[in-house]
Every structure is written in C-alpha cells, then in structure tokens.
Amino acid sequence: EPEVTQTPSHQVTQMGQEVILRCVPISNHLYFYWYRQILGQKVEFLVSFYNNEISEKSEIFDDQFSVERPDGSNFTLKIRSTKLEDSAMYFCASSGDREETQYFGPGTRLLVL
C-alpha cells in the first residue's frame, strides 16, 4: 500500500539554524500539506500546496517558513531561522485529485535547543 514517507524521523538543531524537513508524498497525489503538533497539543495546519504553489497557509506559516517541490517526488518544508517554539512534530500529508482523504506521514520530531 502506498504511503507518505518523511525524513528525518528526528532532528535536533540549534536556535537560529536552518532546517529542511523532507517528505515523499504518495506518487499520484496532487495536493500536499504540512501540519505541526506541539507536544501535548492539537495538530495545526501550516500550509497546503497544489500545482507548484501555495494554495493556503495559516498564520503560523510566517516568513521563516517556505515549501518547495524541488522534483517530481519530494516536498520540503524549510524553517529559515529556527526558534525554540518551533519544536514540534511536523507531519506531511497528501491527497489525490478526487479524494478527500489526506494521508499522513509518520512525522519528523524537531527539537530546537
């Protein structure tokens, strides 16, 4: 069964450093998403991406964040200068053209020190 994959599973970084979180969505999907979950809190939407551009973003997704689909398979989330409060689990998700279900990856746990 196809699945969304994410790398790395864990990332530890120093405050102010740049991080790139990587996702490989399900191959025939067209919509891509990033969510985050701060420890003990609910899952929050960050950004959605379709047709090589951002289709929607939340207030969390400020200028420090960017997304890219550098090739036909990867979908990345970059945090330009990490802050302590960026520590969270980051989930990538994808959905197909005619499906409503979003399929989630296993997440990347980011710890900013």
Place this chain on the structure above:
Amino acid sequence: AQSVTQLGSHVSVSEGALVLLRCNYSSSVPPYLFWYVQYPNQGLQLLLKYTTGATLVKGINGFEAEFKKSETSFHLTKPSAHMSDAAEYFCAVRYNYGQNFVFGPGTRLSVLP
C-alpha cells in the same frame, strides 16, 4: 470561525466496554468528517471518514461513526474496547474540497484491564 470540539480530553473505559468519543463541528454546511488515531510516537492513521451517502460509516479496528447533521456531530464508537485501542483520537473536518483539515484537540483513550 470553523472549529471542532471533542468533549473529554481523556476518556477511560474498561476492556470490553463501549467506547464513545464525541466530536462536534461548527458549520451550517456539512463538511467532510474524519477520525484519525495516533498511537504513541507514531503518525496519524485514518480510522474512517464521511463524505456523502450513508451517515453511519464503518472504519478499521471495529470503529464506526455516525454523522448527525441536526446535531452537527460525528461521534466515534466501538462496541467493545480492546487494550490495543489505547491511543489519541482526533476528529477532523474539511469544509472545502482540496482544503486543509481543522483538527479537534484530541481525546486520549485509556483502556483499563
């Protein structure tokens, strides 16, 4: 603003007892409705979804949920709890095709022997 509420941040049931996890959404337009489960240190796994058609939907692991438009609810049930059901359960709604999910705060289910 669109919102999803889950009554009870923590629910405890005995093994073999009925599981009832509540979800209500705020919208006059019926959204697409989902339940996801998150096991410790894992990602989000789809349990079931409602888009159109029959309002009682069956999912994996014996779970089912009923969409009640008049009550704006989508409560999750399972007739007989198993120890392996212990996890965090998230209700999510999607108001427009291709748009992001709005997640509820989650309900942690504990199953007592």
